[in-house]
Amino acid sequence: MSFVLDDVGLTHANGFVALSGIRLSAAQGDSIALIGPSGGGKTSLLTVIGTAHLPSKGRMQVLGQALPTAPATPSARQLKALRSRIGTVHQSAPIALRQRVVTAVLAGRLGQWPLWKALASLAYPQDIAGAREALARVQLEDKLFARCDQLSGGQLQRVGIARVLYQQARLILADEPVSALDPALSLATVQLLVQEAAARQATLVASLHAVDLALSCFARIVGIRDGRIAFDLPAAQVSQAQLQALYAHADGSAAALPTLGSMASAAPEVAAGASAEVITCR
Numbered sequence: 001m002s003f004v005l006d007d008v009g010l011t012h013a014n015g016f017v018a019l020s021g022i023r024l025s026a027a028q029g030d031s032i033a034l035i036g037p038s039g040g041g042k043t044s045l046l047t048v049i050g051t052a053h054l055p056s057k058g059r060m061q062v063l064g065q066a067l068p069t070a071p072a073t074p075s076a077r078q079l080k081a082l083r084s085r086i087g088t089v090h091q092s093a094p095i096a097l098r099q100r101v102v103t104a105v106l107a108g109r110l111g112q113w114p115l116w117k118a119l120a121s122l123a124y125p126q127d128i129a130g131a132r133e134a135l136a137r138v139q140l141e142d143k144l145f146a147r148c149d150q151l152s153g154g155q156l157q158r159v160g161i162a163r164v165l166y167q168q169a170r171l172i173l174a175d176e177p178v179s180a181l182d183p184a185l186s187l188a189t190v191q192l193l194v195q196e197a198a199a200r201q202a203t204l205v206a207s208l209h210a211v212d213l214a215l216s217c218f219a220r221i222v223g224i225r226d227g228r229i230a231f232d233l234p235a236a237q238v239s240q241a242q243l244q245a246l247y248a249h250a251d252g253s254a255a256a257l258p259t260l261g262s263m264a265s266a267a268p269e270v271a272a273g274a275s276a277e278v279i280t281c282r
Helices: 042-049 076-083 101-109 115-123 128-137 153-167 183-200 211-217 240-247 260-266
Strands: 003-011 017-026 031-035 057-062 065-067 086-089 171-175 203-207 220-225 228-234
Touching: 003 042, 017 042, 017 228, 031 042, 031 183, 031 211, 042 171, 042 203, 086 153, 101 115, 101 128, 101 153, 128 153, 153 171, 153 183, 171 183, 183 203, 183 211, 183 260, 211 260, 220 240, 228 240
Parallel strands: 031 203, 031 220, 086 171, 171 203
Antiparallel strands: 003 017, 003 057, 057 065, 220 228
16 A cells, blocks of 8 residues: 555644544555645645654554654654655745756655765756756756746746656655646646656645546545545546535535636636636546
């Protein structure tokens, strides 16, 4: 198994319960889309799977390694080795803006390289060809030696994706990986992540706001609301009634389902005339 969460809960220091009773597992090679309303627990679940937060209760195993509940922690060496096999695409990529794009991409393998090579790469990039290839896959090869502070938000998001592609992680976690992209780029980028995972038998778990994008591109859909799993089903079995219940307002009234088209105006990089009326991932 890629990961197993058994009755996992996450309670923050201020007492806020972010996750409760989470039972979720994935075999190596699974591709899962997390959907649900904002604040429902999607990002919290990704941070737990990615070991950024250890669970407050329950049992968890990631890439064959059992992890303790907080406040106990694995050794720094164990965490480093485990995290080197986990690639995370952040909604806002944690990239130092004064560095070159090539350096940001090569950072994907810092956890796998010996210390001397990691330090040397800061002075002179150690694998320019590899970084260029990863950037080409997200249509940014022309930005190889650009400074990150010269890029737009959407371009930085794609640099973060290129870094994970270069890392060749066994487990890919993507938190709203296309929030800053136009509909056409969003579709192409999600397709790329799904294809990358399938080609290498890596596990992919991605949180997405656009319900139509999730249903079209992922075989398995997990709905999350109020820190709990509402359903875990093959995409073809997710009903309209389940989606309406997942996104309903607190008073029970119906809410419009977020789609790629409805979110286009909120994306910083929306191409003129971009449309998401037809979503075809496969």
